[in-house]
Amino acid sequence: MNKDALLYPLRNPHETTHDSALWNWAQNSVVGQRSQLQQPQSEAALQQLLRDTKGKVRVIGSRLSPGRMLCVQPDDLLLDLSALTGVLAHDEHSVTFAAGTLLQDIFDTLTTMDRMLGCSPGVIAVQTLAGAMASGTHGQGLGQSSLADEALRLRMVLADGSVRELQRGEDDFPAALTSLGALGIVTAVTLRTRPFRIFSCHKFAASADTLEQDLLTWNREHEFSKAWWFVDDNLMHVWNADQASAADAQAWHDNQREVVEHSDDADSSLNDTIDQTLAHMHRDTQIHGKGGKQFRTVTRFRDFTDITGDIYQLFCRGIAVPQINVEIAVPLANTPRAIERIKAWYAEKHPHMHYPIILRCTGPSDAWMSPAHQQESCFFGFVVYYADDGSLSQEGLHFLTQVEKLLAAEGGRPHWGKYYDPQRYPWREIYPQWDAFRAVRQRFDPQHRFSNDYLTALFD
Secondary structure (H helix, E strand, C coil): CCHHHHHCCCCCCCCCCCCCEEECCCCCCEEEEHHHEECCCCHHHHHHHHHHCCCCEEECCCCCCCHHHHCCCCCCEEECCCCCCCEEEECCCEEEEECCCEHHHHHHHHHHCCEECCCCCCCCCCCEHHHHHHHCCECCECCCCEHHHHEEEEEEECCCCCEEEEECCCCCHHHHHCCCCCCCEEEEEEEECEECCCEEEEEEEEECCCHHHHHHHHHHHCCEEEEEEEHHHCEEEEEEEEECCHHHHHHHHHCCCCCEEECCCCCCCCHHHHHHHHHHHHHHHCCCCCCCHHHHHHHHHHCCCEEEECHHHHHCCCCCCCEEEEEEEEEHHHHHHHHHHHHHHHHHHCCCCCCCEEEEEECCECCCCCCCECCCEEEEEEEEEECCCCCECHHHHHHHHHHHHHHHCCCCEECCCCCCCHHHCCHHHHCCCHHHHHHHHHHHCCCCCCCCHHHHHHHC
16 A cells, blocks of 8 residues: 555545545544443542543544544444543642543633633644544744643543543553553643733744744744745744723723724735645645635635734634644744755755644743653644545655655654654654553553553554
């Protein structure tokens, strides 16, 4: 079988609700059969289920991860923790949530409390709390890191049905923060919170000629920053966000706490680039006309209107449709060289790179298995959308494989919840606590019940 077919599988566009197979969200991989799925209604029911069964166990979460992370063998167990949701406890500085709570519900709950997390949110808010932490979900801004770094305590059910509680400062805590689901089943997380604030986001276009220096400057000078790099056109679309002025914050409150747009000086200099990108996407996906959720992400690149809102209104933009999404974290110190290498490769090969590269930087993470562990990092993200027939653009896949190769050579670490080629990464070299994590896994789950073929190949 073609290696790329395993790394970047074709999609099944014909799945029906009557299909006995259980697919991941992208519908490009079967993770098991619906008959294998169990939905415990409480932590006690989960404990009993683990005591009563013997096979391997994986939690499906929102099924956003590649199928290889979720799938199990026919005699194994898939768990849906969607019954374990909501606020379990709170105090002045923290809130404890059940682990199956969706991030959007967490953000909404904190907003009503006039609290917020210290980390910036990622794009996708339909992830479960435990799943987002386990895969290394992050936001943008050097003053913050991953969602997992906001955890103060974890409650976890182990393979024998016993409960283990861990808190910040304990030796095993950094291993449990981002665990790929390999240690146990997290049932509750206590997140530290901060006073609620309002932010204003300034958007603008810029040349990519000096991106190597500009990216670092934007991230040093602004609390939150992200940028889209249109390599074909050598152009950037930049979002820089800082705490709103008193006047802008009051305008947000006066607007029923909805986003306030500042449209007087909107920049339209990238619109031709956006139109060309949309034309390429129409060609790749065989979808014609103006319709299609695939195009909403790129269409919003056209919007240069400055906005004021809470941090979740600014950055939680949603995910359009099933796609192949690759994201590689490069040490910030190596990021200028990585950008130079991509530019040099493009100048030599002239590939069709009409999808933008999304650049988001973060501070160092405490989590041993976080792609940003112990180092400021820049995450390079890129996607290829599926065509109507479930196929993928060959030009797009060539771009993914070649750019991933360049980033891996700069010490890149892949986002666990997205697609990547595991053969490109010397795990022990790029993760200083790799063997320490394996030792914790052996103590927590000596029979490796919370494993599957993917984790076995990775750790064993």
